[in-house]
Amino acid sequence: MTEHEHRRRLTGGILPGLVKGLATTARTLARPSHTAEYPDTQPSLPPRSRGVIALTEENCTSCMLCARECPDWCIYIDSHKETIPATTEGGRDRQRNVLDRFAIDFSLCMYCGICIEVCPFDALHWSPEFEYAETDIRDLLHEKDRLGQWMQTVPPPPALDPASAEPAEIAAANKPPRAVREPPALREPPAAGPPAVRTEEGDGA
Numbered sequence: 001m002t003e004h005e006h007r008r009r010l011t012g013g014i015l016p017g018l019v020k021g022l023a024t025t026a027r028t029l030a031r032p033s034h035t036a037e038y039p040d041t042q043p044s045l046p047p048r049s050r051g052v053i054a055l056t057e058e059n060c061t062s063c064m065l066c067a068r069e070c071p072d073w074c075i076y077i078d079s080h081k082e083t084i085p086a087t088t089e090g091g092r093d094r095q096r097n098v099l100d101r102f103a104i105d106f107s108l109c110m111y112c113g114i115c116i117e118v119c120p121f122d123a124l125h126w127s128p129e130f131e132y133a134e135t136d137i138r139d140l141l142h143e144k145d146r147l148g149q150w151m152q153t154v155p156p157p158p159a160l161d162p163a164s165a166e167p168a169e170i171a172a173a174n175k176p177p178r179a180v181r182e183p184p185a186l187r188e189p190p191a192a193g194p195p196a197v198r199t200e201e202g203d204g205a
Helices: 003-029 065-069 114-118 144-153 168-174
Strands: 052-055 075-084 094-105 124-127
Touching: 052 144, 065 075, 065 114, 094 144, 114 124, 124 144
Parallel strands: none
Antiparallel strands: 052 124, 075 094
16 A cells, blocks of 8 residues: 555545534534533432431430441440339339430441441431531541431432332231220029939839
């Protein structure tokens, strides 16, 4: 192949591609833009977005299950025991855990959701809130007050499938009360009659 043929083939391959590219650019310029201009336009997030972990402090019993199962060890819980006096005479005093501190370090959290899944009392929930960036990484350690404020952004749970089984809590609440069985009535002894007369064999009676 001569140098002239090589240049002609090279020129013939570049020009059609350049023309196609310019045509695509011209078509794109004529179309309206679909870019969401954040933060002026808030994004529409799916209902199960993993934005941040919110806390319902009233449901937390300080069982430490979420802190033990966290693979990053980014949950910090402090609590103390409180004695509740007996409500009835002769009863026994009870003890309960009082939550002093519940903090999550979101600079370590990898948003796996294990803490939410293992919580037996539904104290942790996913919130779609994602605007909590900080200029200092140490400010990503959020205490229970901030975690509780995010509960307002937690969406309601989705409706169950009509063909799914009824939850155990609802089934137990809708279960009719058991009928109280009355104790069986005491049978009255039969009325005393005349004493039976025992006859001996062969007396002709």
